[in-house]
Amino acid sequence: MEKSMVMDRLELGVCYYPEHWDESLWRDDLRRMAAHGIHTVRVFEFAWNLVQPENDRYDFSFFDRFLELAAGENMRVILCTPTATPPAWLTEAYPEALNRTRDGKLMHHGHRRHYTYHSPAYNTYVRKLVKAMGKHYGSHPAVIGWQIDNELNCEIDEFYADVDHTAFRAYLRERFRTLDAFNDAIGARFWNQTYSDWSEVHLERHTPHGQGNPHLALLSKAFFSAGAIAFARMQSDILRQYTKNQFITTNGIFGHLDNHTLTQTALDFMMYDSYPNFAYAQQADLDKDGLRDRKWSMQLSRVRALSPNFGVMEQQAGANGWDFSMLSPMPLPGQIRLWTMQSVGHGADYISYFRWRTAPYGTEIYWHGLNDYDNRPNRRLAEVAQIHTEFKRLAEVAGSRYEAKLAVLTDYLNEWDGERDRWHGPMNRESVTAIFAAAQHTHTPLDFINLNAVENADSLARYAVVFYPHAAILTDDTAEILKAYCEQGGTVVMGARTGYKDVYGRCPMRPMPGPASALCGVTVGEYSLAHSLRPLELDWEGTRFAAPGFAETLEPLEETQPIATFAAQQQEEAVAMTCKPYPGGGAAYYVGSGFSEALVTALLHKLRAAQPFEVLVQCPPEVELCVRRKGDTRYLFLLNYTDREQRVEGKTPLINMLSGEELEGRIALPPFGVTVLRAGA
Ligand code: GAL
Numbered sequence: 099m100e101k102s103m104v105m106d107r108l109e110l111g112v113c114y115y116p117e118h119w120d121e122s123l124w125r126d127d128l129r130r131m132a133a134h135g136i137h138t139v140r141v142f143e144f145a146w147n148l149v150q151p152e153n154d155r156y157d158f159s160f161f162d163r164f165l166e167l168a169a170g171e172n173m174r175v176i177l178c179t180p181t182a183t184p185p186a187w188l189t190e191a192y193p194e195a196l197n198r199t200r201d202g203k204l205m206h207h208g209h210r211r212h213y214t215y216h217s218p219a220y221n222t223y224v225r226k227l228v229k230a231m232g233k234h235y236g237s238h239p240a241v242i243g244w245q246i247d248n249e250l251n252c253e254i255d256e257f258y259a260d261v262d263h264t265a266f267r268a269y270l271r272e273r274f275r276t277l278d279a280f281n282d283a284i285g286a287r288f289w290n291q292t293y294s295d296w297s298e299v300h301l302e303r304h305t306p307h308g309q310g311n312p313h314l315a316l317l318s319k320a321f322f323s324a325g326a327i328a329f330a331r332m333q334s335d336i337l338r339q340y341t342k343n344q345f346i347t348t349n350g351i352f353g354h355l356d357n358h359t360l361t362q363t364a365l366d367f368m369m370y371d372s373y374p375n376f377a378y379a380q381q382a383d384l385d386k387d388g389l390r391d392r393k394w395s396m397q398l399s400r401v402r403a404l405s406p407n408f409g410v411m412e413q414q415a416g417a418n419g420w421d422f423s424m425l426s427p428m429p430l431p432g433q434i435r436l437w438t439m440q441s442v443g444h445g446a447d448y449i450s451y452f453r454w455r456t457a458p459y460g461t462e463i464y465w466h467g468l469n470d471y472d473n474r475p476n477r478r479l480a481e482v483a484q485i486h487t488e489f490k491r492l493a494e495v496a497g498s499r500y501e502a503k504l505a506v507l508t509d510y511l512n513e514w515d516g517e518r519d520r521w522h523g524p525m526n527r528e529s530v531t532a533i534f535a536a537a538q539h540t541h542t543p544l545d546f547i548n549l550n551a552v553e554n555a556d557s558l559a560r561y562a563v564v565f566y567p568h569a570a571i572l573t574d575d576t577a578e579i580l581k582a583y584c585e586q587g588g589t590v591v592m593g594a595r596t597g598y599k600d601v602y603g604r605c606p607m608r609p610m611p612g613p614a615s616a617l618c619g620v621t622v623g624e625y626s627l628a629h630s631l632r633p634l635e636l637d638w639e640g641t642r643f644a645a646p647g648f649a650e651t652l653e654p655l656e657e658t659q660p661i662a663t664f665a666a667q668q669q670e671e672a673v674a675m676t677c678k679p680y681p682g683g684g685a686a687y688y689v690g691s692g693f694s695e696a697l698v699t700a701l702l703h704k705l706r707a708a709q710p711f712e713v714l715v716q717c718p719p720e721v722e723l724c725v726r727r728k729g730d731t732r733y734l735f736l737l738n739y740t741d742r743e744q745r746v747e748g749k750t751p752l753i754n755m756l757s758g759e760e761l762e763g764r765i766a767l768p769p770f771g772v773t774v775l776r777a778g779a
Contacts, residue, residue: 102407103345103367103447107493110486111138111176111450112468113412116164117145118457124164127454128171134468134479135486138174140411140450143248144210146180146227152187156230169240176411176450177241179231179333181224182248183210188223195220198258201304205254209461214257215329216265228333232340243345245411246333246364249371250326251352257322263300269321271296283602284313312518313602319514322354330364349411350401353517356510357404358550367405370398371412371452374437379418379426387531389538391437392722392739396534396546398444399500400508403546406499409448410441416456416466416478425464432770434481435488436737439772443724443735447496451482488756492774495755498728502543504707505558506533507566509549515571515603521627522570522595525647529567529593529693536698539719540708555582563589563707567693569614572597577613584617584684589705591687592618594625594648610650611688618688619658619678625650625690634691636674638662643700645674647692652676664690714777716747721767734775738767752777 112131116124131139141164148160161177168175186207189195195217197205205212213220235241274280277293286292291311293299301318302310309315334346345366351357361368374391387393401408414437418426429437438449453467468478508530516523537544547564551557557579558564564583569576569592577597580590597612598605609615610622626649628634634645642665651672654660662675678686687701702708715734717723721744724735733755738744746765752775754761767773 099362101361101365101367101405103347103369103405103409104407105447105496107496108442108489109138109448110134110136110482110489111140111448112136113143113450113453114139114141115143115145115453115457116141117148117160119455121163124167125171128168128173131454132171132173134483135489136451136482137172138176138242138448138450139168139454140176140178140245142180143178143245144180144183146183147185149231150185150227153191158234165235165238165240173240174242175240176243176245177231177235178245179224179228179247181213181227181246181333184213184220184223188220189213192217192219194218194259194261196259197254200256200258200302200308202258210248211252211254214259214262215325216257216261217259218261221329221332224329225332225336228336229340232337236337236340236344237342241344243347244337244341245369246330246346246348249349249352250330250360251322251355255322255352255354256318257325258301258303262325265325266301266318266321267296267299269324270299270317284311284317285602285604286311309518313604315518316511316515316603319354319517323356323359323510326355327360327363330360334364347409347411351397351404354514356550358548361404367408368401369409369411370401370441370446372398372410372437372441373412373414373418374440375414375418375426375429375433376424379424387535389531389535390739391433392538393534394437395440395444395538395722395724396531398441398446399544400546402445402500403548403551407445407447407497409450410446411450412452413438413441413449415451415453415468417464419464419466420461421463422461428466429478430741430770431477431481432768434478435485436739436770436772438485439735439774440722440724440737442492442495443722443726443737445500445726491755491758492733494728495726495733495774498726498731498733500543500545501725501727501732502545503560503562503710504537504542504702505545505547505561505564506530507547507549507552507564507569509569509571511571511601512569515599519570519603521648522568525595525692526568528646532693532695533565533567533698535695536702538722539695540699540702541712541717541723542702542708542710543723543725549576552576552579555579555586555588558583558588559586561588563591563702563705565591565693565698566596567591567593568595569597570595571599571601571603572611572613573601574613577617580686581617584680584686585682587680587683589685589687590617591689591701593689593693594650594691596688614688615655617678618676618686619655620676620688621653621655622690623651623653624672635665636662636689636691636697637665638675638700641700643697644694645691645697646694648690649674650690652688652690712749714748714750714752715775716749718744718746720744721746730778732777734777736765736767736773736775738769738771741769743768743771746773748775750777
């Protein structure tokens with residue numbers, strides 16, 4: 099079911115914490131927001147104590163006053179359930195609500211996200227609070243929607259309190275029914291790990307080397323995910339009983355969480371928190387691939403896979419920084435606008451900045467809002483005023499859809515298994531980045547699509563090419579769907595380590611690539627992690643490409659064609675890439691290694707998938723092109739992430755929507771500049 103945010107124009111909002119300020123500031127703040135084109139505020143995020151100062155006493159007077167004022171100023175409000183920060187009185191009374199590390203250390207009061215979803219006592223309090231809030235504000239005229247919790251599974255995405263161990267046992271019993279089936283699923287015979295009673299079973303705990311049974315580790319991630327979803331679902335089920343015409347969302351997307359099931363079962367749509375300034379963080383090694391802030395487009399594309407039109411609940415408004423970590427500089431002039439338009443280019447129709455004013459105390463004193471501590475006009479606010487003017491010119495873009503013919507298929511089991519398994523996880527992450535970078539640099543719009551959203555071959559029909567780079571865990575059902583997609587004319591590209599594991603992460607006795615063997619018409623002969631003494635390259639029609647990560651020598655079956663060999667000394671003439679053609683124009687490619695950007699670029703050209711919009715514009719690699727489409731009209735977002743001017747070539751008459759002028763030929767994009775062009779009707 100489609101889960102999009104429905105807007106009839108592009109809108110601005112902001113995150114506001116009325117409890118951080120003297121009430122005498124509220125009216126002025128709201129008026130200045132409106133003067134900058136901001137007409138929605140998100141509040142109540144961590145303010146539990148204010149409405150429930152002690153057990154069984156609710157007092158909504160503080161937020162009643164704020165909402166009354168907001169309504170009077172025509173401000174729309176998104177309310178958060180403040181469940182990411184339990185009050186001290188609650189966790190003192192019920193320490194079972196506190197999470198523990200894998201090693202058993204208790205997480206005390208004093209930060210946030212220190213609770214666990216599986217505490218019965220915590221759930222009781224959350225249920226009562228959410229019900230009280232829903233009843234009180236469910237038909238408040240100023241309230242347009244709700245955010246559940248804050249960033250479920252951010253910072254902490256593992257739970258090892260006593261209540262979690264207990265809940266894990268219940269989860270496993272429900273899933274496996276018998277202890278024998280569970281022991282078998284986790285390969286318990288290895289190193290004598292067999293359990294003889296359910297009470298012996300735990301989530302991973304401290305072990306020699308810190309890592310326990312790998313199959314149990316994979317099951318525990320599915321369990322963490324299920325817990326977060328049930329927690330969100332509990333809240334949204336309650337809110338739905340009391341709310342009228344108010345949406346329910348949350349601000350994702352984080353680890354050990356099946357965000358698709360979360361969105362489908364608990365939300366109206368997903369929202370995202372976009373902080374591209376992390377790319378400039380002091381301590382981070384985030385620029386390995388040279389994409390810097392442009393890499394946030396990958397995250398935005400993943401959100402789009404959940405909600406084709408979404409909102410950004412927290413958009414970068416200033417420097418990042420907790421007092422002790424994540425320090426990064428102030429955005430340079432133009433970067434707030436650039437990152438805002440990056441979000442819009444990828445499908446966001448609502449942009450809310452984090453936050454109105456920089457926190458005057460606490461951990462986030464360096465996480466800057468639009469206003470500095472001094473509250474005087476500044477260039478960041480001026481940039482938002484400009485964005486507001488431009489949003490009015492771009493109003494019709496709302497509801498248009500990002501247009502991609504190329505997709506990367508992903509799934510949670512491989513993601514979770516690959517966090518730990520070094521024989522596919524790191525290579526997959528590098529290959530996905532290489533595919534993304536190749537798509538970016540060739541201006542080939544790319545979608546991520548999750549297996550959860552793939553019911554049958556029709557779910558993939560809108561794509562000409564689908565990469566599923568290293569699906570170590572692959573089921574027969576998925577292979578069948580991909581085969582049907584190739585039979586309908588689609589092209590699938592798979593890489594090394596495909597199909598050698600089952601859903602528990604075990605390696606069954608069968609030729610590799612398992613279920614992909616028939617799909618790609620290939621079996622794997624020798625295989626090895628890349629060897630530092632024998633760096634591998636592919637030789638494809640005389641051109642050499644790096645073959646990172648892994649080497650599988652391929653044995654083509656029947657009509658499958660060998661199309662590249664390993665060029666290294668080690669395996670002379672060993673087949674490294676194959677293509678199985680399907681009648682009707684489809685094909686299944688198999689590459690016996692990881693993917694480098696150069697190899698993906700060559701493949702995109704060979705498959706005629708690269709640069710689908712070159713008849714409209716030609717851009718240098720430094721510029722990102724996003725295309726949104728409504729009917730016959732296309733909106734081309736040109737984003738310059740560099741601090742140098744870039745030139746784009748218009749190949750057809752285009753309208754510059756920001757200036758209204760008609761353009762053809764050379765278009766100059768200033769440093770960090772953005773242009774939005776309209777093509778077609
Ligand atoms: C987000 C979070 C906000 C704020 C911000 C800056 O992850 O949702 O509450 O903490 O980061 O750290």
